[in-house]
Amino acid sequence: MKAARTRQFIIEKTAPLFNTKGFDGTSLSDMEQATKLTKGSIYGNFRDKEEIASEAFKFSMEKVRELARSKVDAAITNKEQLVALLGFYASYVFDPPIKGGCPLLNTAIEADDHRKGMRRVVVKELTNTIDFIAGLLTKGIKAKEFKRDVDARSLAYTFFCAVEGAVIFSRVERSREPMDIVVAHCKDVLDKIST
Template sequence: MTKGEETRQFIIEKAAPIFNTKGIAATSMSDIMEATKLSKGSMYVHFENKEVLACAAVDHNMKILTDKLLLEISKSKTAKEELFTFIEFFSNPVTPPVTGGCPLLNFGTEADDTNPVVKEKVNSAIKFSQQVIQNIISKGIENKEFNPEWNYTEFATVMFAMMEGGHLISRMSGNNDKMKVIIKTLKKIIEENTL
């Protein structure tokens, strides 16, 4: 990386948790300048405006989340274990894997009516997450781990929605009690479809 690319990446890494915690609208360039200790001029050399930086921060947060999740899943030996790992990865919303909470939930809620670019980024990430779940179950069916009649496309939607809903409830209540109920329910459905 060139010096300019390093500085740009440094700004993104410092800005990403701020945007994910405060939101795009509530984050100011002053917040980013304070975190990076860079001048306004330096900031605008690398990002023409806050929106461009916010989009880069959204991408960065979602990449961190995806990379961490896929790394954990890769350690599993069976499809069932992969599904359980996926669920367990998100089991503690009060102490989430990404600073500020789930970027899909945070940015999706904020951008649904206000920012079509970020909305599409979040929508793509949702589709990707559901596809990961579908691929795991499809592999499990091929390996004769799961019931071939299991409608895994529907289950991927239900699982994703329950996990995101559990994340929201847990973050609002400040505890993971409801997420534990959701995890128990999802694991029961998986067990019921395991051969």
């Protein structure tokens, strides 16, 4: 039981490090400082740094999903749920659940460039997000909230990729403007496809 708690503690304390500094930028010294544990205590609970980073990413994504789900679940209609999801991402730009911004975006960049072992995990998260958005759109079509000819999957990709692009731009520019423009556009699209 104590080992499981220690393992979880390490994951929670190192998640912001990996999300802020990346895999290569996060040193053992950083992990020791964040956890106040020794090298032996850290690596006594994990095979290697790769496992810690992988578990930290999964923890980060679970936090993001929980917060997003709480916003979506508070809305009633499928359209309101999509608007709530957009609102979550808009607030997420400068107040992310995990320090360092979007863990999916940050890890995807590393997985594409050199952490190829993480690629499968990241692709699964990306696909799950697209499926979730497409599911809300599909339910909205079935509930006659949206027009029947809406291609839910294509629109889900469009919304998600636009929002993630806005996350990058807004964080680097330190401006809400890109995200505000993208969210407004997505809301306008939802209004246009509404019945």
